[in-house]
Amino acid sequence: DHHMGAKSTFFEGSAHVPLIIRPPHDSWHISELSGLKCNSLVTLADIMPTILNIAGIECPSGIDGINILDLVKNPCERTFFGNCNNEYFAVMKNQYKYMWTVLGGDELLFDIENDPYEQKNLSKLPQYIGIKEELKKLLVQNISKYNPELIDSKGNLVTKASPKGPHEIPKWPGFHSTVFDTDVLH
Secondary structure: OOOOOOOOOOOHHHHHHOOOOOOHHHHHHHHHOOOOOOOOOOOHHHHHHHHHOOOOOOOOOEEHHHEEEHHHHHOOOEEEEEEEEEEEEEEEEEEEEEEEEOOOOOOOEEEEEOOOOOOOOOOOOOOHHHHHHHHHHHHHHHHHOOOOHOOOOOOOOOOOOOOOOOOHHHOOOOOOOOOOOOOOOO
16 A cells, blocks of 8 residues: 555554454353454554453553443444654544654545545645644644653644655655655655
8 A cells, every 4th residue: 555565654554454353262251242343443452451351350440442342332433543653643533534744744634434545635625624633633632641742832743854765764664666755654
């Protein structure tokens, strides 16, 4: 996807993969969920609370994840936040995905429902500015909790100079056929 090979950004091809849970048959006390599926968004942070639930152990408070089995019973919309190397960030809410990078401050906005292959960047289109700003605000709130050094004194995201090529950063986000001076997300 996107002429990239690696998993260091949040494009659908690398970040949105199915999760299948198959606990040991004898230990699974929630057999009524066997064979069911759920389309709710889940993250790796949800694995621990789910496994603890299956094992009959109470999950500690204050963790980011939730028990995925609860989503099968009561599906809900969730907001996803992603961070890769404190350089590439994403927020997904409803059908929209907003991605931002520290490297040059580039932004991408996609309507995943109508553009599942993320071919049309909506971030600069006037009719999507409100959606972009809402998701960006959520991202700033999330980053300020976990990476406050990436927020300046005015509450704006801090950017670094955009790399001119893969030789300028230790981890290049994929294998590019073309080097773009400012857009390191493509």
